[in-house]
Amino acid sequence: MEKGHYRKMDKAVQTVETVAIRFAGDSGDGMQLTGTQFSDTTALAGNDLATFPDFPAEIRAPAGSLAGVSGFQINFSSVAVHTPGDQPDVLVAMNPAALRVNLPDLRHGGILIANSEQFTKKNLKRAGYEANPLEDGTLKNYRVFSADITGMTLKSIEELRLNTRAAVRCKNFFALGLVYWLYNRDMAHTEGWINNKFKEPLLAQANLRALRAGYNFGETTEMFEQHYEVQRAQIEPGVYRSITGNEALGLGFLAAAELSGLGLFLGSYPITPASDILHFLARHKGLGVRTFQAEDEIAAACAAIGAAYAGGLALTTTSGPGLALKAEAIGLAHILEVPLVIVDVQRGGPSTGLPTKTEQADLMQALFGRNGEAPVPVVAPQSAGDCFYTAIEACRIAIRYMTPVLLLSDGYIANSSEPWPIPDMSKIPPIDVQFRTDPEGYMPYQRDKRGARPWAIPGVPGLEHRIGGLEKEDLTGDISYDPQNHERMVKLRSEKVMNVAADLPPTEVFGDESGTLVVGWGSTFGAIRAGVQQMRARGHKIAHVHLRHLHPFKRDLSDVIGRYERVLVPELNNGQLVKLLRSAFLVDAVSLPKIEGQPYKEREIVEALATHLEAN
Amino acid sequence: MEKGHYRKMDKAVQTVETVAIRFAGDSGDGMQLTGTQFSDTTALAGNDLATFPDFPAEIRAPAGSLAGVSGFQINFSSVAVHTPGDQPDVLVAMNPAALRVNLPDLRHGGILIANSEQFTKKNLKRAGYEANPLEDGTLKNYRVFSADITGMTLKSIEELRLNTRAAVRCKNFFALGLVYWLYNRDMAHTEGWINNKFKEPLLAQANLRALRAGYNFGETTEMFEQHYEVQRAQIEPGVYRSITGNEALGLGFLAAAELSGLGLFLGSYPITPASDILHFLARHKGLGVRTFQAEDEIAAACAAIGAAYAGGLALTTTSGPGLALKAEAIGLAHILEVPLVIVDVQRGGPSTGLPTKTEQADLMQALFGRNGEAPVPVVAPQSAGDCFYTAIEACRIAIRYMTPVLLLSDGYIANSSEPWPIPDMSKIPPIDVQFRTDPEGYMPYQRDKRGARPWAIPGVPGLEHRIGGLEKEDLTGDISYDPQNHERMVKLRSEKVMNVAADLPPTEVFGDESGTLVVGWGSTFGAIRAGVQQMRARGHKIAHVHLRHLHPFKRDLSDVIGRYERVLVPELNNGQLVKLLRSAFLVDAVSLPKIEGQPYKEREIVEALATHLEAN
Amino acid sequence: MAHSVYPAVTHTDPSGQTKKDFASDVDPRWCPGCGDYSILAQVQKVLPGLGIPKENYVFVSGIGCSSRFPYYMDTYGIHSIHGRGPAFATGIKSQRPDLSVWLITGDGDGLSIGGNHFIHLMRRNVDVNVLLFNNRIYGLTKGQYSPTSQLGTKAKSTPMGSIDYPLDPIHVALGAGATFVARTLDTHLKHLPEILKRGAEHKGTSFIEIYQNCPIFNDGEFVQLTDKTRREDTTLELEHGKPMRFGKQREKGIVLDGSLNPQVVDVAEVGEDRLMVFDETNEMCSLVVSRLTGPDVPTPIGVMRAVERPTYEHLLNEQLTTAGHAAGKGVQDLLNQGKWVVT
Amino acid sequence: MAHSVYPAVTHTDPSGQTKKDFASDVDPRWCPGCGDYSILAQVQKVLPGLGIPKENYVFVSGIGCSSRFPYYMDTYGIHSIHGRGPAFATGIKSQRPDLSVWLITGDGDGLSIGGNHFIHLMRRNVDVNVLLFNNRIYGLTKGQYSPTSQLGTKAKSTPMGSIDYPLDPIHVALGAGATFVARTLDTHLKHLPEILKRGAEHKGTSFIEIYQNCPIFNDGEFVQLTDKTRREDTTLELEHGKPMRFGKQREKGIVLDGSLNPQVVDVAEVGEDRLMVFDETNEMCSLVVSRLTGPDVPTPIGVMRAVERPTYEHLLNEQLTTAGHAAGKGVQDLLNQGKWVVT
């Protein structure tokens, strides 16, 4: 198919360092797709970048309503990028609702591209506008480019005689083409993608034409006097791909299966925003993956425990309410001492809460949400790409220590994407699995030096044994009600979990060696790191430690924290990690909570830090 | 029926202050019954007392096995009694297994009464004895009274011609009679009870005769040279009864229903040791109680929430694993803001753990075992009788603050009993309930000054409204995804729960105003109080604060704790309250854990305190 | 024990109620063309005529597209948690038998995570009206297969096709001993309200399965049954006490063969007398009809079973009354049991 | 993707296995006279003869008296959590189709808290042998009524009698689409092992309900069926392809009346030809027989339904194989998808 038929550029090109663009429209407008295409092209162009898709609630809202607005933000730069950007420089608003929801975030002086065709009386009313903001001066602080995107799209594909509904649907590609022009991008990637994606040649044609029409409109219209360019970033040479957190988790578990030689078993029950891990792994049965969509979260966890007992690499994935349901099963896995990885992709709570929004409010549940003394290791990835390594580490710990391990991701890293250096599987150390086969002297609860018991799976003659949820006699695993034995077993299990810290490298500290320490965990990494950098640039003595291990803490953490005068803890919850730090280290750590269902912005981190650092 | 036909006493009577007796035998031997009878009689005699039934595992163990041993301990005294006693002074061992399990606890020099008939080769072997301990000198440190209790029982009822099985079953009453004699007790209460209980006159006769035969045996046998007497205690005059924790909870909820004018609804699923609350309330439908045995714990909690929405005083009762299952429902109740009381009668964990044993290891689960930010008030009774008042208080808080409230009891107070001054219902302040009826300006999530929303129940015209687990808009309760609204709502709900502390009286401190502070919660009250008293007697500066409110803490607790140099926290877990205190008050509180499935003994508390106080 | 705190209310007069009274001011948020709209409209149409004051209705639901239903009804309602709706409904109705309780659930909500509560509701025969919107897919979570999805369904979690044999909600309900079981279609505007009415009038759990189209994730699943041009040939409208006939001219009928399997026959050929007569109170008849599935036989719609059995809340109330007569005066009496006096 | 870490084992020779090999060294802890003892003995007797090496057996259970069963078997086993046994069994069998998986459950474990997992196991047809010990009571928690307790049962939680209509496990299993459904009696030492064997041989979920006496909390519940002097008159032993006869002289038989209701007749009077012939593969037949209850009809025991349908783990394995052929070489290939190079 024809390629590259768009006009030669002759307008001025201005180079800028960092740009954030937000595409926003109705749920049906294809904004997620548009954003992803722009991201991929931008990655190929060699910028550093980060993205943030912000879905509306799970259920489809009425067309044109505020609740139905779907957004996708990308931040790209010629220097390193930590977050999807605070305030977009460019907002593409496909309808009045999208404008209303997103305008407050647009930087003053930023570019607004609006699809004027959608600014009808009816739509304005739905969005709660009394007058047309494109006309009433409301937008005087922005550079407004209002154009009939729908009309121009239809025009550009007129000759193809598509039905109107299908034709109108091409308008997101028009918008994409326009933005491509604005940032001087090559469209080859998207063109290839369109050709691949639309099996129906007519549809492929239509979308290609709309794309190019958008590009050409930028070049020809008098609205735009110039366009922009973001230079390649100084990116470490290597092989890259774009990845979201949920994909990275899926790939990480596949990698762990390969590295251990075990067959992967996933027991799961669909729930936003964790379902995509199930969808991803279900597509890879060819790698020996068994995915089981259970009747509920309890069955999902229990089936995984069964698979673990039977010798599988067992996994169960869910989000907050589902983790609550798995509590009893995790307690059983703890006392059975079988390897199991539980993934909680946290979302806004409590209860059903804000199912499509992000939050870090399941930390305490992960640590303590079970009856009796049932500690388990808890780890958290700090970015989309990091999910891959965290998944492998969780499996490694689970197998090495014969224990359930909880992995806390969240809705933000689950869906946001970043360019990611592709790991070389041959360089990742294998996961050592030793199944017990020798019946001689076999005792189900005899421990190795780490405190782990042997993994003896059904089918091996002479190792027949029964395990269960009642307290077990040390070594033999027989049921025991002996008081001293119970205390010993509770402590042995707890110590085993604490031993995980023995394998861990020292805490990495970014920044100064004294002054203020900012401690974070999970998905806030990028915002905190950027914020701390800014504060250092302002001359503050400040450092950042980001915890991947929430239980047990690394052994040197106490010393590290002890070096600082002040400890600040930004979290997307009402103050959870801060409680753990205060309790463990008796440090007067101060919570910087954000509970809005949204990730921390760099600016917010800076402001929060500044209140504490610049007030005194 | 004939009464009081037992021989006149003429042996010497020695007065003692405090005695602990343990009755131990096979599960089938009726030791719980024997113990209860002795307790009731002792209470009627005016002693202070405390009891501790120690059941074997839920399932019946083979006759004569160690696992099948059932014990009941009573501690009675002419002075105040705090616990069931550390080391029994008297052990009644109905078979070798009972001896083996319980002998280690018997005080040196204590009295052992053994049923020699059961010390057969077979039974000795089952209990793991190679030789007969009654004969091989093993027991030289005790005063052993070995007698053929079975034989003498059979003899005493020979003429009644019962079948042997039924006849043998009377032997516990023989043993009881003997102990009655030993402590110079009046048997009228037990005689009355037998006449009442056994509808079959022949059986009543048999048990009465066995009882008296035991008594007479004590009087006539040369084994015993004297018997003992424990004087009336200085007990506050008043009307008393004997009560267990589970009964007191049941009565407390009935009282709360009466005090509030609400209909009580209990949704529950059987689980040891909570089931008796369900059994108790199911017997009182005449007071308007609706008990619902649900298909599982989740349904039990959800049905209760439904009943609360409909205007009932809603309750759900369970133990640890069941609480884990209710987590999601409690999160919903939190965000709905409906009144609900959840009782967790804690047992040994993790997982199925030690189902008939006691533990305090669900504290963290109670506070944090839910997804998202979902705090609820948590209260814990400190004794069997205190369960009554705690139940009422939990209901009062639930209704006043429109919130779920968690009440943490445990297996020990659930089953142990104490003489209890019967409350006068007319002196307990009513629970004020205000159902909303006025449609004018009604908004489901408009709060009063405490932060509570109105309770508007179906059936009232004009108040129709929908509530659910999605985040709600402030005031209206409509679904809202607005970021700021979410943060506001999380904080409003959390603050409302913190407001509970506003109604609470100041912390009661027992003991010194500085020095060491011992902080406990729940069922360890008696042992800690006694231990602290002993340490004060030894000259230590020490005080005791016992927390009934685990969340929120009382507002003055910070100040109270601040007055002491050292804080020690004995708990029946691996250190949970201590974590909360460290985190909340940055105090280097030290944990004194006991994780044996058994209550703390006074001696153990003293020893644990001494290690800290006398080492430095 | 007078429970005196309950508000004494004057009920509104149900005779004046209209459809509009039952529409809340929240705009429904379903996708364009979703079958849920039609069901909502029919429910709002039927309710006013049932003679129950509006304030006495409670709509309970779990989680799912279908479970958003209560928000659109201007009645009392709880949008609860996934799968547990039956338990909430049981609590409400047990505590307040005076209310008219409706449960809205989906095939995932009701038969996946909620399957156990579902069967226990049926067996207890709590007087709740259950509407299960069966679209054979998970709508809200964007297109995974459900327990009612046909074998081989390619959905997000089953890219190679589902391998779990589906449950038939009607079979499950009959297996649980339900006293009222029916099936209807989202867009059958004559049938749906009739069945809703029958269900509402039944004392005890009324289970109504509604085949519902999800145009986004499972479009056309029931089109052969709902399409007006084919409907009369593909469905069999059950009528109590009548021979089982269907077809545009009601020319086809059902007979049982020697192996008790239902067969389609030409009525003219075999004569109406030989047709199976449908009896909604006969369990065997209900069972046989419930198994009518497959390409060669019509899909039965209508009331498949309706029998009387005392409801849970009725029996509970009876126990309270009986016990009430035997009981003492109040809690103080209970407290005093086993008392002794220390002077 | 060779999963090379799995131990390569030489299986023991099953032909030499004896009952003793299957008894663990733990003493059973049931009450004297409990029906569980008899079931345990029969299982230990049947297993050695099934031609499966001992190390390939896994016994899974939930919580309850019955659920202690695995401890007494010298095989692999999990005593899991209350009601979730079917899920553990599904995980084990899905991961390791080579194992022989047995699930032991009670009427509370299997049908109260575990009811949903129970029906989903059946519908998926995972090849697990399910033995449900139905004593119509909660034994382990000391005597509350269960979902199978008869209406009016006075138990600890129902001092005035239970008001929830019981579930019949067989009805539930049939409603869930189970492929093998049977009923037998704890102390019927001829029948029980036969049924166990049939169940073990069936590919797919084999559901066997065993009426079990709990002498402590529900003594004599099934005595009219188990008492040897009455057994032949009160039970009906189902035989595939045979007319349904029972009685000491097999003098009584079952016919279907016009309303499809089974009736007891005198065979001599009506003739054997008119008797209903039992066909375990015919769903209608299974349904009709499953509804035989009440004082006037015998209680059917034996295999009530047995049909073939691909098992869950078989279909899963097939998908793995099919996908395996299409898949790339390994994870590195997947990682590389969509890659670009920065130089």
Ligand SMILES: Cc1ncc(C[n+]2csc(CCOP(=O)(O)OP(=O)(O)O)c2C)c(N)n1
């Ligand atoms: C405990 C829990 N698990 C999972 C989910 C996610 N979830 C919400 S609705 C749903 C299934 C919806 O399917 P169905 O009941 O068929 O309703 P529909 O959307 O098709 O109407 C799931 C899995 C949840 N909200 N809560």
Ligand SMILES: Cc1ncc(C[n+]2csc(CCOP(=O)(O)OP(=O)(O)O)c2C)c(N)n1
């Ligand atoms: C989550 C949970 N809830 C409740 C219990 C308590 N419990 C143990 S067994 C049981 C019921 C046992 O009845 P059944 O399954 O019929 O077995 P049986 O003892 O009669 O053999 C209950 C309620 C538990 N162990 N775990």
Ligand code: SF4
């Ligand atoms: S996803 Fe399907 S069921 Fe849900 S609202 Fe849309 S069309 Fe209806």
Ligand code: SF4
């Ligand atoms: S309680 Fe009943 S079922 Fe349990 S072991 Fe005893 S007799 Fe058997």
Ligand SMILES: [Mg+2]
């Ligand atoms: Mg659905």
Ligand SMILES: [Mg+2]
């Ligand atoms: Mg049972």
